Structures are given as C-alpha cells and as structure tokens.
Amino acid sequence: MPRKKAAAAAAWEEPSSGNGTARAGPRKRGGPAGRKRERPERCSSSSGGGSSGDEDGLELDGAPGGGKRAARPAAAKAGGAAVVITEPEHTKERVKLEGSKCKGQLLIFGATNWDLIGRKEVPKQQAAYRNLGQNLWGPHRYGCLSGVRVRTVVSGSCAAHSLLITTEGKLWSWGKSGWGRGSQGCFFTDILGFGLQNAGSGGGRLFISLLKNIMYNGQPITKMACGAEFSMIMDCKGNLYSFGCPEYGQLGHNSDGKFIARAQRIEYDCELVPRRVAIFIEKTKDGQILPVPNVVVRDVACGANHTLVLDSQKRVFSWGFGGYGRLGHAEQKDEMVPRLVKLFDFPGRGASQIYAGYTCSFAVSEVGGLFFWGATNTSRESTMYPKAVQDLCGWRIRSLACGKSSIIVAADESTISWGPSPTFGELGYGDHKPKSSTAAQEVKTLDGIFTEQVAMGYAHSLVIARDESETEKEKIKKLPEYNPRTL
Numbered sequence: 001m002p003r004k005k006a007a008a009a010a011a012w013e014e015p016s017s018g019n020g021t022a023r024a025g026p027r028k029r030g031g032p033a034g035r036k037r038e039r040p041e042r043c044s045s046s047s048g049g050g051s052s053g054d055e056d057g058l059e060l061d062g063a064p065g066g067g068k069r070a071a072r073p074a075a076a077k078a079g080g081a082a083v084v085i086t087e088p089e090h091t092k093e094r095v096k097l098e099g100s101k102c103k104g105q106l107l108i109f110g111a112t113n114w115d116l117i118g119r120k121e122v123p124k125q126q127a128a129y130r131n132l133g134q135n136l137w138g139p140h141r142y143g144c145l146s147g148v149r150v151r152t153v154v155s156g157s158c159a160a161h162s163l164l165i166t167t168e169g170k171l172w173s174w175g176k177s178g179w180g181r182g183s184q185g186c187f188f189t190d191i192l193g194f195g196l197q198n199a200g201s202g203g204g205r206l207f208i209s210l211l212k213n214i215m216y217n218g219q220p221i222t223k224m225a226c227g228a229e230f231s232m233i234m235d236c237k238g239n240l241y242s243f244g245c246p247e248y249g250q251l252g253h254n255s256d257g258k259f260i261a262r263a264q265r266i267e268y269d270c271e272l273v274p275r276r277v278a279i280f281i282e283k284t285k286d287g288q289i290l291p292v293p294n295v296v297v298r299d300v301a302c303g304a305n306h307t308l309v310l311d312s313q314k315r316v317f318s319w320g321f322g323g324y325g326r327l328g329h330a331e332q333k334d335e336m337v338p339r340l341v342k343l344f345d346f347p348g349r350g351a352s353q354i355y356a357g358y359t360c361s362f363a364v365s366e367v368g369g370l371f372f373w374g375a376t377n378t379s380r381e382s383t384m385y386p387k388a389v390q391d392l393c394g395w396r397i398r399s400l401a402c403g404k405s406s407i408i409v410a411a412d413e414s415t416i417s418w419g420p421s422p423t424f425g426e427l428g429y430g431d432h433k434p435k436s437s438t439a440a441q442e443v444k445t446l447d448g449i450f451t452e453q454v455a456m457g458y459a460h461s462l463v464i465a466r467d468e469s470e471t472e473k474e475k476i477k478k479l480p481e482y483n484p485r486t487l
Contacts, residue, residue: 085241085274087218095220095236100152102452103167104467105476107139110403110426110460112484114160114176117424117459135425136482137435138445139463143483145172150464155457157358157402158228158304162455162462175457215273216241225356227302227320233274238296238312241274248305249336250320252277256336280317282340283329292317292340303356303402308363309338314350316341316363324359325384326374332384343371343386357402361386364397376405377420377438391440392416401456408443408461410451415443415463424459448475 153164161175219235230244246257257269280292299310306320317338318327353364360374371386395411406419421436450466
C-alpha cells in the first residue's frame with residue numbers, strides 16, 4: 001500500500017443503501033449468437049451549442065431502450081443515400097488544438113508476445129513467433145526508440161497495440177496485427193495504416209490498410225475515444241457523436257440495434273457514420289425519467305462496452321453495458337442513453353477527470369479524490385456506485401490508465417499500480433517480486449523517475465518518463481533495454 005498523505009479535503013461517499021456491492025456474473029443474452037449488420041446511413045444534421053432535446057425521432061417512453069426504439073428517418077427506412085453531418089464553412093469554429101505538454105522517454109513493461117498471454121508456451125501453429133519476446137516484469141527502455149522523445153502514448157483496455165506521438169509530431173504504431181500474426185513490440189512503423197472492421201460472427205472481415213477520413217464535416221473535432229467495437233467523437237461546441245456497433249446501447253441512441261434476421265439469427269444495426277447523441281437523462285428515486293438539458297460535453301472515455309462523459313458543469317454521465325456495476329447507477333441494467341451519475345451532481349462534488357476500464361470506471365473529483373465503480377476482478381464482488389479509493393486519498397493524480405483488470409496511476413512523484421492475478425508484468429513490480437496485488441502499491445522499480453503519463457493495453461503498460469535533467473537521464477539509462485527479436 002502506498003504511503004498515506006494528509007487528505008486535501010475529506011473524502012465523501014454516497015451513503016450505502018444496502019446495494020453497495022453485488023456479486024456479478026456474466027449475463028446471458030437472449031437468442032443465438034448474432035452478427036452485426038451494417039445499416040444504411042441515417043440522415044442527420046448538426047446544430048451547435050451542446051447536446052439537449054430530441055433529435056432523429058428519439059423518444060423517451062418509460063425506461064430508455066424499453067418500449068419504443070429510436071425512430072428511423074424516412075430516408076433510412078427506404079435505404080436512401082447517406083446524408084453526412086455537415087456544417088457550413090462560414091459557421092465553423094477556428095480551433096487551435098494544443099498537444100500534450102509531456103516530454104520524455106518511453107518505458108514499457110508487461111506482455112510483449114500476444115501468443116504467450118495465458119499460456120506457458122506458444123502453440124505449435126505460432127512456433128515461428130515463440131522467440132519474439134517474453135513478459136517484461138519491470139520497466140524497460142525501448143531499444144528501437146533510443147534517443148526519440150515522446151509526447152503522447154495511447155493504448156486501450158482491450159488493445160494489443162499502441163500508438164505514440166513524438167515531440168517532432170511523428171506518429172508511430174506497433175503491436176499485434178489484425179490477422180492474429182505478429183506480436184506486441186515486434187513491429188514499429190511511422191505510418192498509421194491498419195485496422196480490422198469485423199461485421200460479426202459469420203460476417204465478412206475488412207482489413208483497413210490505409211488511413212481514411214470518416215464521413216463527417218461538422219465542427220472541428222477536439223476529442224476522441226474508442227471502445228471494443230464503437231467510437232465516440234466530440235466537437236469544439238461540446239456535441240458528442242458515436243458510430244459503430246450499438247449492442248448494449250453503447251452508442252447512446254436509445255436502442256441496442258438488435259433485430260431478428262433470417263433463420264432466427266440476431267443481428268445489429270451498425271451506425272456507419274457519426275450520429276449525434278441527443279438525449280441525456282436522470283432518474284429520480286421513484287423511477288421517474290427526466291431529460292437533462294444543455295449538456296456541453298468536455299471529456300469522453302470508453303470501456304469495452306460502456307461510455308463515460310464529463311460535461312461543462314462537472315457532471316458525469318454513463319451508459320452502455322451495465323454488468324458488474326460499471327455504470328455507477330447501483331444496478332446492472334444496460335442504459336440506452338446517457339444517464340446522470342448522481343454522486344457527482346452536487347455543489348463541490350463535481351468531477352475533473354474520467355477514465356474507463358474494461359469492466360470498471362474511475363473519476364477524479366474536483367477536490368482531488370479518486371472514485372471507483374465496477375469490477376477489476378470479476379470473480380469477486382462488484383462496486384455498484386462510485387466509492388472513494390481510500391488507498392489513494394490525498395494523492396494528486398496526474399494520469400491513470402486501465403488494462404483488462406490492472407490499473408496504473410501517475411500521482412505526485414510516484415507511480416502506483418495494482419491488479420488481481422493473472423498478470424503478465426504490466427504492474428511493473430520487478431522480476432523477483434509479487435506478480436499481482438489487490439491493493440494499490442508503489443512501483444519501486446520506478447523510484448526516482450518522474451512519470452509524465454501512463455497508458456495501458458490489455459496486458460502491457462507504457463510510461464513517459466521525464467528526462468529534462470541529467471539526473472533523470474541517468475536514472476532512465478540504468479533501466480534494462482528491450483530489443484525484440486525479428487523474424
């Protein structure tokens with residue numbers, strides 16, 4: 001457990017109502033396993049000034065997603081041509097985006113060979129890749145990035161690949177390829193040109209080999225987030241748009257897109273072009289549903305199948321798959337439209353940062369407290385509504401990232417991590433140290449190294465280590481260097 005500091009402000013939690021924890025198991029979906037169908041692009045239009053009110057025929061009739069589904073415009077019903085979100089040029093804002101102010105060297109630890117995750121040895125069919133890399137139990141410098149200073153690094157809780165931007169503005173990518181060949185850390189390229197568009201089980205698979213523009217011509221985009229099979233984009237006016245697979249209601253359009261196709265097969269109407277998230281709601285204690293007007297989105301984060309949003313009034317909304325309490329509404333029901341998380345809707349109790357993990361969510365309050373809900377270990381009880389992480393009370397959190405079940409945090413002068421077994425080195429504790437921890441622990445292998453930013457994939461961690469002074473450079477230089485073998 002990291003050392004306790006004097007709290008900047010008293011930690012506050014929502015009073016327990018008897019349903020603070022629940023044992024959550026995987027829920028069975030009705031019907032046979034389905035596939036996703038690409039639907040005709042729906043008509044939509046853009047209007048500035050936040051997201052509120054009804055759009056595209058959305059209706060609230062009782063609980064969202066129960067009862068009426070989102071109405072389709074006539075053009076969509078008839079399979080008409082796509083009408084892309086378009087904003088006249090003279091009304092578009094001129095926005096200068098500021099890049100990350102982080103500068104440093106990239107450190108990596110965790111799994112470096114996807115074929116070894118969960119196995120003692122590589123299967124025979126992947127024998128050619130067995131020597132590409134082993135798990136790194138402590139921080140390593142990346143040999144092929146020697147001398148390259150990094151500004152931003154990203155991965156995802158269900159990702160086996162990573163991206164980084166250098167201080168010179170170059171974009172690099174590496175990781176497991178979409179076709180199951182390759183290994184984390186074995187490829188480096190400065191071309192963003194990969195991706196796998198999966199139409200679902202039994203459907204076709206399209207490998208995206210070139211960078212392509214999405215069908216959107218609205219206000220400038222200032223923020224993006226990706227889930228397992230869907231994406232969110234936010235414009236400079238605070239409007240939120242989503243596209244991809246609508247299963248579990250994760251797109252926020254009051255529908256899960258499910259329908260029965262031929263031979264009783266369940267399929268999903270996928271959104272192929274960005275569509276605005278038009279409705280934000282809150283639920284009262286007696287079950288009444290009320291719209292929340294004038295929501296101006298300031299940040300968005302996506303888990304595997306759920307989404308979090310932070311608005312200009314420091315309120316938090318969540319929607320999508322409700323399993324393990326990851327939405328923070330004290331129930332496991334899926335939410336089809338953004339729903340207000342009550343804990344952050346009081347004066348002085350707003351949120352300043354949001355993070356989404358695979359099956360969990362985090363928020364940093366405006367007074368600096370870290371709150372958690374959901375589950376990192378799905379075999380144990382889940383946290384059904386936001387609760388303060390007492391182990392990190394008083395720490396000033398700078399960056400946080402989530403893997404499949406592990407967490408890493410950059411706070412003050414330290415790096416902290418925790419996660420249940422099995423782990424693959426992503427916690428960074430070292431070769432002859434415990435491999436997992438259910439309580440927050442300081443990463444001693446990074447003592448004396450200031451972490452600017454952290455990122456985490458499915459089973460690997462990435463750290464940008466500051467290297468401004470000679471002392472910091474010497475500390476980093478003492479770390480072992482990782483040089484993946486190539487075929």
